[in-house]
Amino acid sequence: MNASLEIRTDLRQAVFALSDALDLVGVDDYHHGKRVGLMAVECGRILGLETNDLNLLLDAGLLHDCGVSSTEVHHHLVEEMDWPGAQAHCERGNALLSAFAPLAPLAPLVLYHHTHWDQLPALELDERTQLFSNLIFLADRVDTLAAPHYGQQSLLFYRGRIRDTIARYGGTFFAPRLLEAFLHASDNEAFWLYLEPPHIHARLGEMAQYRQPQLIGYPQLRQLAEIFSRIVDAKSAFTVEHSHGVANLARLLGELAGLPEASQQKLEIAGLLHDLGKLRVPDEILEKPAKLTLEERAAMERHSFETYQILRRIPGLEEIARWAAYHHEAPDGEGYPFHRKGSELPLEARIISVADVFQALAQNRPYRAALPPAEVLDHLRQLAAAGHLDAEVVELAERHLDTCWRAATGGTL
Ligand SMILES: [Fe+2]
Ligand SMILES: [Fe+2]
Ligand SMILES: [Fe+2]
Numbered sequence: 376m377n378a379s380l381e382i383r384t385d386l387r388q389a390v391f392a393l394s395d396a397l398d399l400v401g402v403d404d405y406h407h408g409k410r411v412g413l414m415a416v417e418c419g420r421i422l423g424l425e426t427n428d429l430n431l432l433l434d435a436g437l438l439h440d441c442g443v444s445s446t447e448v449h450h451h452l453v454e455e456m457d458w459p460g461a462q463a464h465c466e467r468g469n470a471l472l473s474a475f476a477p478l479a480p481l482a483p484l485v486l487y488h489h490t491h492w493d494q495l496p497a498l499e500l501d502e503r504t505q506l507f508s509n510l511i512f513l514a515d516r517v518d519t520l521a522a523p524h525y526g527q528q529s530l531l532f533y534r535g536r537i538r539d540t541i542a543r544y545g546g547t548f549f550a551p552r553l554l555e556a557f558l559h560a561s562d563n564e565a566f567w568l569y570l571e572p573p574h575i576h577a578r579l580g581e582m583a584q585y586r587q588p589q590l591i592g593y594p595q596l597r598q599l600a601e602i603f604s605r606i607v608d609a610k611s612a613f614t615v616e617h618s619h620g621v622a623n624l625a626r627l628l629g630e631l632a633g634l635p636e637a638s639q640q641k642l643e644i645a646g647l648l649h650d651l652g653k654l655r656v657p658d659e660i661l662e663k664p665a666k667l668t669l670e671e672r673a674a675m676e677r678h679s680f681e682t683y684q685i686l687r688r689i690p691g692l693e694e695i696a697r698w699a700a701y702h703h704e705a706p707d708g709e710g711y712p713f714h715r716k717g718s719e720l721p722l723e724a725r726i727i728s729v730a731d732v733f734q735a736l737a738q739n740r741p742y743r744a745a746l747p748p749a750e751v752l753d754h755l756r757q758l759a760a761a762g763h764l765d766a767e768v769v770e771l772a773e774r775h776l777d778t779c780w781r782a783a784t785g786g787t788l
Contacts, residue, residue, distance in 0.1 A: 632726065656677075
């Protein structure tokens with residue numbers, strides 16, 4: 376394989392960009408993960424923590440809600456101080472992160488980020504895990520209380536009330552040491568104002584500059600992409616394994632088209648990440664058992680653009696970002712959101728589009744049952760004849776229909 380074609384990227388920057396995808400779950404309440412990370416770091420500084428620990432807290436803040444895909448769960452978590460259903464997303468997040476060695480140190484912090492301080496001793500954790508997970512909890516709860524006031528003239532006015540509320544939970548929900556650090560850090564107006572855009576981006580950008588890059592290649596990038604594909608696919612029971620199936624089929628079609636191994640790997644990553652932007656689509660639209668209204672369609676059609684905005688910021692993934700972003704573009708220029716057409720659409724982007732439609736048709740959806748291979752092919756042919764899908768890629772799928780169907784569904788015929 377030509378070494379220059381290998382994918383290489385910086386894990387730190389990838390995590391940072393991908394945390395934007397998690398922020399999308401807030402729909403209107405953006406940047407929750409970033410604010411939690413930033414607040415945890417500010418408190419950590421007061422506690423005199425070392426740079427490595429501050430970086431760990433920042434990453435834990437960015438990713439602490441990776442177990443949340445559903446907009447409904449997100450609403451509960453940001454609207455209720457102590458929601459009884461909270462532990463499930465901590466466990467999901469822990470399972471996702473502990474499976475990937477470079478991010479595994481974050482897993483215990485995510486697992487206990489809704490556990491009250493006075494319940495932690497019974498779990499026999501080391502002191503650092505107790506303290507750090509509790510700090511994420513504290514920052515998370517502060518953000519819940521502050522969320523309605525960001526971007527409002529009254530943010531600084533409400534900070535006193537937020538500090539008083541948090542202080543009432545010292546010794547029960549939160550470690551007294553952490554409470555003290557928070558009260559110290561948040562006594563400063565700048566603490567609160569840095570949490571709002573555009574200041575939060577500038578602040579996090581500065582922090583990122585001082586971090587050592589951590590280069591990763593295809594196997595690790597694939598694992599990271601797999602984690603995020605699971606977060607996206609978990610959004611609805613109807614999309615479980617969708618991204619995974621698109622990735623498998625896209626790789627297979629790339630191989631059948633005679634593309635080099637490096638392109639096949641990139642196709643796989645693009646397939647895993649193509650629907651990242653769907654995290655912003657409210658659950659009720661994704662799960663609607665009927666045709667979408669024009670307004671709902673408009674909300675849905677943002678998603679591939681959002682995918683692009685996240686991925687294009689990851690160095691080394693520029694091509695992957697384009698292929699993923701074009702998955703609803705069409706050879707006739709009638710797709711969205713860029714209306715690319717003809718030679719503006721690379722073969723790999725056309726492959727992702729076909730794989731996306733193929734997998735979706737082969738899967739149960741709220742408004743119809745899964746279609747068998749012959750019917751999937753019928754639909755693909757019609758779309759190709761109308762200029763919406765690439766005819767040669769569809770022909771390739773036709774020639775290897777059963778293999779393609781198995782790649783897309785993981786099923787046996
Ligand atoms: Fe949270
Ligand atoms: Fe899509
Ligand atoms: Fe898709």
